[in-house]
Amino acid sequence: GQSLEQPSEVTAVEGAIVQINCTYQTSGFYGLSWYQQHDGGAPTFLSYNGLDGLEETGRFSSFLSRSDSYGYLLLQELQMKDSASYFCAVRKQAGTALIFGKGTTLSVSS
């Protein structure tokens, strides 16, 4: 079977740092993507890791360890607008669609 596991909910305060983990078991792996979805909105692409290591994009960073079948999204200097659902998604092969996790709901409070 294929599965992606991530926590269902995370809470944090403004200015804090939060890490959302994602472990995966899939028949084939080409890379790990992260998407953000605000309530009532469309998912939007945040980052992608095709190789092991850390990718940084502003306040957001994403990490991948293929040997551990594990990745995480790191959000720094949290803001209220970061309250949303965050999905990890595995790209099984080049040129094919993504398999999404169930998503992590992040709630940021003041």
Next chain:
Amino acid sequence: ETGVTQTPRHLVMGMTNKKSLKCEQHLGHNAMYWYKQSAKKPLELMFVYSLEERVENNSVPSRFSPECPNSSHLFLHLHTLQPEDSALYLCASSQGGSTSYEQYFGPGTRLTVT
């Protein structure tokens, strides 16, 4: 219009109705996707079209019928739906190939089957 647009945004239909969802992308992409998003469940891939050819069909019931007349337009034809088909239906597009990990989603159609 920019990005990915979907119409209608909301749809209520009876189980015997026939309706179609429309998706249009203005990004020059060559791959388009239909996803179903239900509460408490991950986004479920339904169909993938690459260069107007269906390349993936994830065991979707035949009451859902996709159509991709060109690389900018994607339709999902619905007939004889069941209440459990009520969900948010999302369309997405990507450049395909090596950048298919970066997909651009439309706002979705919220479908309610009564």
